[in-house]
Amino acid sequence: MVSEGRIEGDGRIERVDAIDPEELPDGLVVADADGRVVCFNAAAARISGIPAAEALGRPLAEALPLQDLEGRRWWPLTDPYGGLAIRTRQPERNLLLPGGREVLVSARYLRADGRTGPVRRVVVALRGTEARRRTERGHAELIATVAHELRSPLTSVKGFTATLLQKWERFTDDQRKLMLETVDADANRVTRLIAELLDISRIDAGRLEVRRQQVDLPGALRRHVDGKIAAGVAPERFVIVVDDPLPPLWADADKVDQVLGNLLENAVRHGEGTVTIEVRPDTACLDDGRLREGTAVTVSDQGPGIPEDSIPRVFTRFWRGSKRGGTGLGLYIVKGIVEAHGGSIAVDHAPGGGARFRFILPASIPDFMS
Structure with a gap:
């Protein structure tokens, strides 16, 4: 078991809980003071391709025969048990297993006195390179x-x-x-x-800033539609449905404009027929039983729609619904903006056969008004 602790005021570490190595997402290999493997968890077996039964009890260099990218054997090179007496770790690096399997490896040397004493344990962390x-x-x-x-x-x-x-x-x-x-x-x-x-x-990076102010969502939507009409799109292509009263919406006005502009542009450029925009109040039940008010916006068209196998990829980078230009980044950004507001967005098939995007923004109240 791997202990988890907290540091007390006098510097002691009090044991709080223990973690089963089999529950760790990364590979964990532990060798004792004699250099023999005493722990080889399931993730280590999966990442290395070496069965745990073959590794346990064997010398570390045999159980986990690592080489650097120049073909040198890693354990004799680093010599955890007989090398530099003040070394306590090896930073993560790319190493190779037999057969050319590449893994990311880091190591910690647990010494008897914490710094310069004999090595009591060598703890090795393994990660795959796929991510x-x-x-x-x-x-x-x-x-x-x-x-x-x-x-x-x-x-x-x-x-x-x-x-x-x-x-x-x-x-x-x-x-x-x-x-x-x-x-x-x-x-x-x-x-x-x-x-x-x-x-x-x-x-x-999780650093998208949201500067909240009260937003007139129907008004912003009508401005976008008026802009499309001024740019030459036929007015009869748009139908706007607003269910009043709507809860007050505190959001970043510029970013809401970005979301609306992107969804309308997609509906006009990639869809066909009538573009219907619905704005309705929405109520969600939170995990603690409280109700949260919000505003739901649905943008649907009558075009060919999105293939079923493409729906899970719509909000990923570089997804393009057609070959009509664009970077394929817009919907990825739209999802990030909506989620930064604490909302959600989804896509499915519209009743008329086209695509239907629906996002919900919670009616957040700023701290100074709460």
């Missing part, structure tokens, strides 16, 4: 996506500005205005992409 590789692939895909999305507008900006600088007098005022408007639109596109990247970094 890290997924993260690395995600970063690589993000970089590739950003590079691709930046290339087109920056090429346009560079081309038009170079042309205007070199041949300004050859163009009419209308031609110059058209080129400058194109440069302005492409610059806005780059700005939006940078804002998306900043949002993603804050969402991933």
Whole structure:
């Protein structure tokens, strides 16, 4: 058993509870003062591919034959029992098991007097590399996506500005205005992409700030619809249904605008037919039995909808509902914003056959009013 404790005022550690090594998510290997394995949990067996029965009782170097990436045997290299007397740990590093299996390994040396005495235990932690590789692939895909999305507008900006600088007098005022408007639109596109990247970094780090104020959600929704109509979308494509009275909504107005804008853009660009937006009060029962009021917003269209096998991936990075452009980051950001407000979002099939997105924001009251 692995003891868990708390530090008392006089520096002693009082035992509070014990953890079964089999319940740990990471691999745990423990060798005694003689260097023989006395603990080899299930996670260690899964990660290393070595059955626990084969490892227990054997010398550590034989039970867990690790090599560094240059092919050197790791245990003779680090020599936990006979090496530097003041060493108490080995930082995590990539090592290899027989057959080329890569694992992340760290170690702690428990000494008799805590610092320089003989080693009583060597505690080894093992982690698989799959999660890290997924993260690395995600970063690589993000970089590739950003590079691709930046290339087109920056090429346009560079081309038009170079042309205007070199041949300004050859163009009419209308031609110059058209080129400058194109440069302005492409610059806005780059700005939006940078804002998306900043949002993603804050969402991933759990640092997305929410500056709450009272938000007129139906009013914000109508502004977005009016903007779409002004941009040339037919007014009859939109139906807005608001069930009054709605509870007061305290939220970040800019981020709510971001959510509404993204969902409406998706419905107009990727959907077909009528886009229906419903705003209704919502009441949820919390675990402690209290009721929490909120506002539910549903955006649905009559397009082809989302394939059943794609629904679980809709809010992941780089998911695209079609090949009609976009970074595939918008819905990932929308989910992060909604959850930062303490809300939830889901997607399913609309009655008309299209996609239906529904998010709920709790009617949070700021601290100064509670």
